[in-house]
Amino acid sequence: MTAMTLCLDRPGFLPRLSSHHQSRPRLSEPLLASVARVRLICAPAGSGKSALLTECLLQAPVACEVRWLPMAGATLSVGEFCQRLTQALGLAEYVDESGLIATLAHWSTPTWLFIDDYARLPDPALDALLDRLLAVSSPALIWWIGTRRRPQCNWPRLLLGDELYECESTTLALTQHEIAGALRHLAPEQAGHVATRIVQRTGGWCAGVRMALLQKCDWSQSIQPQQRVDTLLDYLQHELFSSLTPELTEAWRVLAHLPRFNAELCEHLLGAGEGALHLRTLHALGCFIEPWNDSPHWLQIFAPLARVMREEQWPSARSWHRRACQWFSAEQDWRSAFEQALLAEEYETAVSLLQHFNFEHLFEEQTVVLLLRLHECHSEELTLSTPQLIGLITAALLFAGRFEQAAHCIGQLSRFMPQPSAQQEKQLIARWQMLQGWLMHLQGQMAPAREYFRQALEELAVDAWPARLLCLSGQTQQALLCGDLELAHGINREALCLARAQGSLLFEGLLELDHAQVLEQRGAPARAENLLLSIEQLLSHRAERPTPLLGRIALRRGRLALYMGREQQAADFFCKGIEDCLRSHDKRVLYGYLGQAQLAANRMDYAQAFERLREAERVMQQRQIPDTVYRGALLQLSSQFWLQQGRPQLAQEALSRVLRHYQPPEALQAPPATVELIPRIQYLLILAKAYMHCEEDLLGQLEPLLKQAQSGGALTLEAELHFALAEVASLQQQPFRLIEHRELGCRIVQRANLDGVRHQFSLLPSNFFPEEKEVSLASSESFECASVLSRREQQVLELVALGDSNRQIAEKLFLSLHTVKTHVRRIYTKLAVERRTHAVAKARLLGFKL
Structure with missing residues (x-):
């Protein structure tokens, strides 16, 4: 009113x-x-x-x-x-x-x-x-x-x-932009951040937003003040409950405690013949009932209100959750039944329901969070009572980045040895090897992880296909970390065929993430984006939203958009990915914060960039994730920002320290989500030395990295290394090498749609990319270049620029091979260069149209 x-x-x-x-x-x-x-x-x-x-x-x-x-x-x-x-x-x-x-x-x-x-x-x-x-x-x-x-x-x-x-x-519902407009007393960046938190907490509901603003944006904080809760409950009492009968009020409260409901569930809970009627009445009266995940069959109470109602003490809630658990069990909706059993505090029932779970359930909404909650709150005798339970709990712990606890759980499998038969014993050992392989892989220990995956695949039975798929995914990521893109692609294809043969869309989505990473490394971000868009559309048709998987897909799409220079699209993906990963306790939320930091740095807002990195570190520490997962990536990106700011000493110190962890004797592998981390640390360290005027052969140190990227077909990394070589050549006053590598890098950028990579290097102090004024100055010298070279030499140089060999040039110009070689030598002499690429670069610098 x-x-x-x-x-x-x-x-x-x-x-x-x-x-x-x-x-x-x-x-x-x-x-x-x-x-x-x-x-x-x-x-x-x-x-x-x-x-x-x-x-x-x-x-x-x-x-x-x-x-x-x-x-x-x-x-x-x-x-x-x-x-x-x-x-x-x-x-x-x-x-x-x-x-x-x-x-x-x-x-x-x-x-x-x-x-x-x-x-x-x-x-x-x-x-x-x-x-x-x-x-x-x-x-x-x-x-x-x-x-x-x-x-x-x-x-x-x-x-x-x-x-x-x-x-x-x-x-x-008010949008983030509209709410930020009401926060005029805050700086624009801070207003946007607070508005985002308010939207997450209130869903943009106008009354909720107004309460947040009246109480100095307390809804934007992670801790809910009791005053705000009381205000909201008082509002609901006058605006909602006062117009409902006691029966409808009780029904609404019951529904608010359920994550989703339909007419059949209401009939079971509220009485046959009455439950569905109560639901229709509440829906017709506009009592904050809306579709659940856009489903045509399921409904939910408006999430911000349901959240507040669930946080209130309600003694009879347990009995309603117990009855809901019975209904979901009868429907064989095991995940929902498990969740309701936990809410009813029926822990033995919850554990018994886990016998129906497999690794696919880990990709469904809140399953990992629920498993972690169960494991943390109850004894191992309850949660680690069978090998199957140990496998589920371990997988959840690995997903969340809790490696010490995961190692302890894996060790508990020894309690179940020996098994009744040799075959069962082999299968148990193979499952142990799969889990141990993933633990080693995530801890950066490549050699033992590779051996565990190999041994597990040799023994795992046909019906243990989920474990086989996890082993193949681990092997794909290890091949990527070694720079062997062909091997990674081959293993990934084998895994995808198996997942599709089993009709597992969730595993297919997980494996397509590996596939997208292969395409990203090959310099095909647009193809990777289309691939992830297709699988996301397929996953969106599922009744249960696979939040953990969609969160990872959003983060990868954000990274691809960043590579292609689509910054607003990247920002949206990173925001969505962070939200999903935080909800599912996924350690890969780190890469959402790293992406946001990169976007801020691209705007040269380094204060915001480092704030995002600090937030990433805070979340990692809060979630008890080992620093081997995030420290290297944080320091690599921090060093990149320091170089852009002209602070090479800080970058050199940090990069030298972190690189020791990836070199003998420790020689850890990079985290699987950042397969290019080690070469990036190496070339950034070389750039830092160049800025500090180090006397070493820095170009010579970069060349092996470039050759390794080229031999493995890592096109994105190759472009970055060309630009790094151009930067060092610029600092060392080697214009021909600068032009050569800049041109080669720009060709890759143009061919592979990697505008974001070019922009990243344009922020470095030398900014060796030509501006319009440089081009105009060079064009004034074009006549001089044309006058130096004869007409035939110009024709030869044009074909050299196209990449033709001397023999091909001879055939095209109807000249002898000896004559072509003579022309090439004269071109070198007149342009004062020694190599074909230098000749082309020098001619272009002088404005010659090639």
Whole structure:
């Protein structure tokens, strides 16, 4: 509701907007532009319906009369409604229903009639009257209706006649940009960050956002102040529960404690014949019930409200969760049954349900979090009572980056030796080898991990295909870390064929992430992006949202977008990936923060870049993740930023320290998600030495890295190394080498769509990329170059630039091979160069068109 004020240029009292009102032109402009004579805004309490109607009212045409009818949700009789409507329209005397219908049918004065907060409780007689009035009223009268429930009118008829415009309830939520606009007292960057936290906590619900702003943005904090909770509960008591019967209030509270529900579950919980009716009634009354994950079959209570209700003490909640567990078990929805058993504190039941789980369940919503919670809160006798349970708990711990606990769990498998048969014993050992291999792999110990994966694959039975797929994925990542892209691609294809043969879309998605990493290394980010988009679309059709998998896909797509220079797209992906990874306790959330830091550095906002790195470190430490997982990546990116800022001493010290961990005698491998980490550390360290004017042969140190990248087909890394060579050549006053490697790097960038790589190196101090003025100066020397070389020598040089050999040039120009060699030697002499690439670079520098 909005306050009322006397409007001098219009008759009667009209609403006014709050001083804190945040306009929503994205909603008001389509409403104002619509030609429909009925404009309906149906949404739950606190959605900002009245404010939106008022915003439109204040923009009414001057020649149009404006009438405001506030109903405050009251259910009026037909006679009372006619009387209130007569008064609102300014009619001289009261008219009954038939007279009102006749009056509206012949209405000629352009008028906007606003009905604010239409009757909240169903009343067939009142709805029927409204339906008749809407059907016969004159086009001169525009109806604006704000309501919590959808009246029982003939909306399809109005819609088909292009006479109805309905504002979707979900669009009423405030966006991050709109909330940030209300935080004028904060700096823009801080306002955006706080607005993001408020959106995450409130879903943009207008009343929730208003409470956050009134209480100095406490909703943006991770700790919820009791004052805010009390305010919200008091709001719900007056705006929701006061209009419901005790039975409906109890039903709503039960539903708020469930992550999802449907009519069948309501029938089981609330009583046969009553549960589905209660659900329909609550839905019709606009009680914050919405689709769950866009599902056509499942519903949920609006998440921010459900979260607050679950945090309140409610003694009877356990019994409802127990009954929900029974229903989900009967439906063989084991993950949901397991979750409800945990909420009911029926831990033995929860453990018994885990016998139905396999590794695929780890990719489903909250499974890892639930397993970790169970393991942390209860004894090993309960959670590690079978080899299958040990496998699940260990996989969850590895996923979350808790390697010490994972090693302890793996050791517990020895309690189950010997097995009843030799075959069973072999399978148990093979599963132990798979888990031990992944532990070694994630800890950076490549040699033992490789051997464990090999041995496990030799023994794992056909029906142990999930374990086989995990071994193959580990081998793919190890091949990537070794720079053997062909081997990585071959192993990945084998794994994908097995996953598809088993019909496992979740494992297929996991393996496509490895495939995308292969394509990324080969310099095909666009192909990798299309691949991940396709698998994400397939995964989105699943009833259960695979949050852990989608989070990793979002982070990888953000990285690819960053490579291609699509920074806004990358920012969106990183934000989404961080949200999903935090929810599922995935250690790879690190790469979302690293991506955000890189985006900030690209804007030269180094304060924000280092803040993102500090946040990444804080989250890693908070989640008890070993520093071997994140320290190298953090220091590598920090050093890159220090070099861009002109602080090579800091970079040299940090890079030298971290590189020791990846060289003998320790010789750890890089984390699997950053297969290019070690060569990047190496070339950044060489750049730092170049900035410090080191006397070493730095170009010679970079050449082996370039050859290794070229031999492995790592096109993205090859482009980076060409630019690194150009940077060092620039610092060492070697213009020919600079031009040669800059040109080679730029060709890769153009061919592979790696604009982000070029931009990253343009931020370095020398910025060796030519600007327009440099090109114009060079072009002034083109005549000089043309006059130095004969016409035949120019023809030979053009073919040299195309990459032709001397023999190919001889064939194309109908010359002898000896003559071509003579021309090439003369070109070298005239341009003062010694190599073909130097000749081409020098000619281009002088402006020669090749």
